[in-house]
Each structure stands twice: as structure tokens, then as C-alpha cells.
Amino acid sequence: MGHNVLLVDDSSTMRKIVGRSLRQAGLDFDNIFEAADGLLALEVLEKESVDIVLSDINMPNMDGIAFLREKANRANMKDIPVFMISTETGEDIIGEAKALGAKGAIKKPFTPDMVNEILGPFLK
Amino acid sequence: MDINEKIIETTIEIFTTMVMMDVTVDGPPLQTSGALTDSITGMIGLAGTHKGVLAIHIPNHVAIAITSSFLGMDVAEIDDDVRDAVGELANMLGGNVKTILSENGRDIDLSLPSTIAGHEYGFKAATDVDLVVLPFKTEAGSFLVELQLEK
Numbered sequence: 001m002g003h004n005v006l007l008v009d010d011s012s013t014m015r016k017i018v019g020r021s022l023r024q025a026g027l028d029f030d031n032i033f034e035a036a037d038g039l040l041a042l043e044v045l046e047k048e049s050v051d052i053v054l055s056d057i058n059m060p061n062m063d064g065i066a067f068l069r070e071k072a073n074r075a076n077m078k079d080i081p082v083f084m085i086s087t088e089t090g091e092d093i094i095g096e097a098k099a100l101g102a103k104g105a106i107k108k109p110f111t112p113d114m115v116n117e118i119l120g121p122f123l124k
Numbered sequence: 125m126d127i128n129e130k131i132i133e134t135t136i137e138i139f140t141t142m143v144m145m146d147v148t149v150d151g152p153p154l155q156t157s158g159a160l161t162d163s164i165t166g167m168i169g170l171a172g173t174h175k176g177v178l179a180i181h182i183p184n185h186v187a188i189a190i191t192s193s194f195l196g197m198d199v200a201e202i203d204d205d206v207r208d209a210v211g212e213l214a215n216m217l218g219g220n221v222k223t224i225l226s227e228n229g230r231d232i233d234l235s236l237p238s239t240i241a242g243h244e245y246g247f248k249a250a251t252d253v254d255l256v257v258l259p260f261k262t263e264a265g266s267f268l269v270e271l272q273l274e275k
Contacts, residue, residue, distance in 0.1 A: 010236070011211065011215070012205070012208050013191075013195060013205065014212050016195055017142060017194070017195075058215070058219075058236065060236055086219070087215060087216050087218070087219020087222070087234075088219060088222075088234070090222075090223065090230060092230040108142075108215075108219065109134075109137055109141045109216055110141065111141045
């Protein structure tokens with residue numbers, strides 16, 4: 001059975017690249033939703049059935065950390081797993097993201113194999 | 125790791141794994157990025173324990189080729205896709221430079237990436253900075269990666 005994924009990144013290029021990497025990694029998604037920042041991601045999660053979120057950290061309006069914090073306070077979405085995809089891989093930032101519920105992190109630049117290695121076990 | 129080596133390693137990694145384009149170093153570091161003609165520059169600022177800016181200067185025709193390869197689609201002119209792709213290149217380069225300058229990831233903040241483009245312009249620091257300008261070459265043409273860090 002497929003899953004629905006939400007890609008959160010202010011770069012439309014990166015959203016396309018992540019979507020392409022998911023397909024190249026052979027990960028099976030029925031729908032790929034997109035949002036350009038944390039605020040828009042919350043709107044998608046309020047309306048759509050999403051199984052997994054892949055989110056950037058450094059974004060305008062609401063960054064990835066603030067998104068995690070807000071999402072954790074909403075009962076209808078707090079259990080949806082989030083993986084960070086970012087150039088921001090400092091231990092403090094990733095540690096903070098994980099403390100707020102992020103399941104893991106993928107460092108940019110990445111390959112489809114790296115995406116599969118981190119997300120694959122979670123989706124099986 | 126030396127900052128020049130890190131920029132070279134990261135640039136090659138980004139182009140190989142994500143842009144899907146071969147890139148090589150195109151000679152020794154330069155003293156300045158000089159006059160930029162018919163080009164687009166993606167840049168991202170660093171603030172905190174290290175202050176400065178990371179920029180990638182790309183001639184328009186090279187930026188169009190890079191974006192076409194990056195997105196896997198034909199791009200004909202400098203449009204929003206090219207501006208976004210060049211900004212994202214600066215973002216990835218800046219983020220990786222941050223990882224070797226930062227002690228813990230919290231002592232340096234990155235700005236959001238932005239781009240400038242024009243027929244002829246220069247890219248100069250207003251204050252005294254340590255400057256690194258590295259030339260790279262692709263099959264579509266050459267580009268520069270520049271790091272300015274406040275002394």
C-alpha cells in the first residue's frame with residue numbers, strides 16, 4: 001500500500017529534487033503534497049491525510065523547528081512522523097528537532113540511496 | 125579540513141549527487157571575482173561567531189544548463205526556476221561551510237538565500253574580509269564560488 005508524503009521546503013527546486021529522489025529510491029507514495037514553509041505545511045496537515053513529512057529547517061515565515069513545535073501541540077497531527085532534510089546538521093539543531101519529535105535527518109546534498117536508507121525501513 | 129578543500133569537496137558532491145553534472149576545479153584560487161557579466165549570483169549570509177557571505181557566481185548560459193540538469197527539464201532563460209536553483213546551490217554550499225566553521229550548529233546562523241543578476245556587476249565586501257574565490261568548470265562552462273569572512 002502506498003503512502004502520502006508532505007515535502008516542506010521554501011525552494012521549489014528542492015521540493016522537485018526530493019520528489020524525484022523518492023521515486024528513484026523506489027519508495028511508493030500515492031500522493032506527494034508540497035508546502036513552502038511551516039505555516040503552509042500545517043495547513044496541508046489540517047486538510048490532507050499525510051503519512052510522513054520531510055521538512056527543511058531554514059525557511060521563511062515558520063522554520064522547521066517552529067513547525068515541529070507547533071505540530072506537537074496539535075492533537076490531530078502530533079503523531080505524524082517528520083524527517084528533516086537540511087544542510088543544517090549541527091548536533092544541537094538536530095538534537096532539538098529530535099526532542100520535538102523528528103524521527104531523523106537527511107543531509108543535503110543527498111542521493112536516492114541515502115533517502116532510501118533512512119526512510120525505507122520506516123515505510124516497510 | 126582547510127576551508128578551500130571543504131568548499132571544493134562540497135561543490136563536487138553537490139554537482140555529482142544532485143545536479144547530475146561533472147565539475148572540476150578550474151585552476152588556482154583567484155584574488156577577486158572581478159567584473160561579472162551576464163551572470164547570476166546566489167548568496168547566503170553567515171552571522172554569529174563567523175560573519176560573512178557565501179556566493180556562487182554563474183554566467184547565465186551556465187546557470188541555465190545547470191538548472192536544466194538539476195531539474196531534469198529544459199530551461200530556456202533566466203526565470204524563477206533558475207533563480208531558485210542558484211539560490212539552493214548557495215544554500216547547500218553555505219550550510220556545509222557552516223558545519224566546519226561552527227562548534228555546535230547554534231553559534232552561526234544562516235540567512236535565507238537570495239540571488240542577484242545583471243549585465244555587468246561586481247561583488248565586493250564593504251569591510252576587511254578574508255576572501256576565497258575558487259573557479260570551477262563544467263561541460264557547459266565555468267563558475268566561481270566565493271567566501272568572504274569578516275576578519
